[in-house]
Every structure is written in C-alpha cells, then in structure tokens.
Amino acid sequence: MKNLRLKLSILIVMACVTNPLFAQEMDAEGCKDHPFFNRLENYYIDGCKENYNEYEFMMGNDKTQTLEGNLIDILYTYDGPFGPNLPSKLQVIRNYENAVAKMGGKKVYSRTTDDGGWTGATFHLQKDGTQYWLGIYNLINNPVDQFTLVLLTIEGMTQEITANEMFEKIDSGLPLALYVHFETGKSTIKSESEPIVEALYQMMYENPTLHILVEGHTDNVGNKTSNQTLSEQRATSLKSALVNKGIAPDKIKTVGFGQDQPLEDNSTDDGKAKNRRIEIKKI
Numbered sequence: 001m002k003n004l005r006l007k008l009s010i011l012i013v014m015a016c017v018t019n020p021l022f023a024q025e026m027d028a029e030g031c032k033d034h035p036f037f038n039r040l041e042n043y044y045i046d047g048c049k050e051n052y053n054e055y056e057f058m059m060g061n062d063k064t065q066t067l068e069g070n071l072i073d074i075l076y077t078y079d080g081p082f083g084p085n086l087p088s089k090l091q092v093i094r095n096y097e098n099a100v101a102k103m104g105g106k107k108v109y110s111r112t113t114d115d116g117g118w119t120g121a122t123f124h125l126q127k128d129g130t131q132y133w134l135g136i137y138n139l140i141n142n143p144v145d146q147f148t149l150v151l152l153t154i155e156g157m158t159q160e161i162t163a164n165e166m167f168e169k170i171d172s173g174l175p176l177a178l179y180v181h182f183e184t185g186k187s188t189i190k191s192e193s194e195p196i197v198e199a200l201y202q203m204m205y206e207n208p209t210l211h212i213l214v215e216g217h218t219d220n221v222g223n224k225t226s227n228q229t230l231s232e233q234r235a236t237s238l239k240s241a242l243v244n245k246g247i248a249p250d251k252i253k254t255v256g257f258g259q260d261q262p263l264e265d266n267s268t269d270d271g272k273a274k275n276r277r278i279e280i281k282k283i
Contacts, residue, residue, distance in 0.1 A: 026079060034072060034151055036132075037099055040087060042080025046146070049073045052269050054184070055152055057135055058109045058122050067133055068184050069154040070269065077146045086143035088112075093121040096136050096149075100125055105132070112142075120147075130155055155273065160195075163202035166280070170212070176280040177263070179273075180238060185222075187233035189241060197238070200280070201245045204252075214238050215279040216256040217263075219272035224258060232256030238278055253283065 031048035033039050054068040078086065087095075089112040097107050105125030111118060120137035135150035159179050169176045180197070181190040189197065204210060216231030216238075235254035243249050264271035 031074065034074070034149075036103065036151075037096065037134075037149070039076065040092065040095060043076040043078055046075040046077040048075065055133075055135070055150060057133055057150075057152070058111075058118050058120060058137070060109055061111070061118070066184060067152055067154065069131075069133075069152045072149075072151045072153075074149040074151075075146065076149065078144065089119065089139045089142050089144055092139060092144050092147055093136055096123065096134065097121065100134060103127060105134075112139075155269075161199060163199045163206060166199060166203045167207055167210070170280055170282040173282070175215075178278045178280060179276075180234075180278045182234055182237070185230070187230065187237040189237055197241050197245075200238075201242055201247060204242060204247045211251050211283050212253075213281045213283045214252060214254045215281065216254070217261055217275060217277050217279065218259050219262070219275040220259045220266040221272065228256055228258035230256075231258045235278065 026044040028045050028047050031045040033045070039045075050070070050072045052069070053071040054066050055071055056064045056066045059065050080086075093110055093112065097110075100106070100123040103125055104127070105123055108122040108124050110121040113119065118137075119139055120135065123134040123136075125132040125134065131154040133152040133154070135152075136147060137150060138146070138148040140146040161178075166176055178196055178200070179193075181193045182188060183190060204212070214235045216233070216235035218227040218231050220227070222230075232254070233256070235256050239249070239252045239254050242252060259266075259275070262271070262275045263277070264274045266272055266275060
C-alpha cells in the first residue's frame, strides 16, 4: 500500500510539472508567437491567421474604431495544471500592458468585468515609424482558459519634404505626390500629416501668384464609385485645410480620380499604400 501511495504521489507531482517546451509542441501548425510578446506560461496556440485586413478595436465602453493594416490573430488556450495559479483576466491583461509599456506604448482601453461592457484591453505602440494596435480580447472564464491576441501593424509612409522642394518640383512641370494620411474610408486628415499640410501652406504663402490643382487618388479596395467619391472628398479636405490657414480659395482647384490612375500594382500592400495619395500640379 505504501508503494502504491508513493507511486500515485509521484504521478501527481509529474502531472503538475510543465515542460516549458511542451506548449510550443502543441501549437497549431504554422503558428508562432509574435516576437514582441512572450506567451504566458502553460498556454499553447490553438489557431492563428495573418493577412491584410481591417479590425474593430475597443476604444471605450461604448466606442470602437476600425483600423486596417497587416493583421495577426492568435488564439491562446490554457493546458497547464488547474488550481490557484491559473491566470485571472487582470493578470493576462497586466502581462501585455507591462510589455507594451516597456516598448514605450500605452493602454487605450481595459475592462475585466462582464457587467455591461466589453471585456479585454487595447494598447497602442509607435515604433520606428510604424504603428501597432494590440487587442487582448475574448478572455474566456475567470481564471482564463482561452484568449485572443490581435495585432494590427500600420506601416507609415513617412514623407519629409520642405516648401522649397515642393515648389521646385511642381514649378518644373512635374506632379508632386504627397502621402497625406486620412482616417480609414474618410476624408479627415490625421494629425500626423500636419507637417505636410504646413509645408504645402508655406509653399503657397511664399509664392503668392501660384495656383495649384489638388488631385485625390485611392487604391482599389472597395468599389469604384465609392473610391471616386472618396478621392474627391479627400482633395477637397486638403483644400479646406489650406484655406483655413489663409490661402485664397480661388488659388486651389480640386479633382478626384478614384482608383483609375494607380502608380503601383494594387495586388501588393506596398502598391496600395503608394496609390493612396494626393498629387499637386501647377496650373
């Protein structure tokens, strides 16, 4: 009987000891952790996907924002010993919050209770000119048996150009392509593009006889009719920004070409990014 009890005790101890490589061995084929984030102990990857897509991120109890970019979706499932050490929702969220904070990012939204709101957390990080949006969502049970990590990467097409450089190009008769960033599917200019708008204003201010044509262009995502409308609205939005700064409205004409005049192949993400542009021409 003593030997039997000893054997049972050994089996119980062995069952509670987790090989750190065991979880990785259970991962779904082709799936791996993102290099920014180490997985929590005793979780394995139950599934994953990666593509260029849009995702609706939680920004508040009653607020969301849809963003687009390269999307990684990883489903983590717990497979360790069940007991008092099983991570709580707060513990899972804190783990990623600390990792993001170390890289200079911040928490945008967090909720750990199910009473009248979404459960999960959203984080934002900007690193080397690239934006990262991290969502820790679908936390099943408390302690957490399963959760989803969503990471959206937005490659910023950075552009540094002076008013003089702008004028020299369009004065030579060449079109000037500007990568003004707008809200996804909208004509609202993002704050990160204010330096480009300011340089354009300086060009107009320093050359008072100059008249320009502002052309809006899109990629081929969506339908042709909506892209045509969007390109017109974005050109008009840029004109309005310049007029608000003091440029006379009659010095700026606008037109939209939608998706009809691509610079690059729309079959690649980089091509799409280059096709979403504003072109300035001297008239």
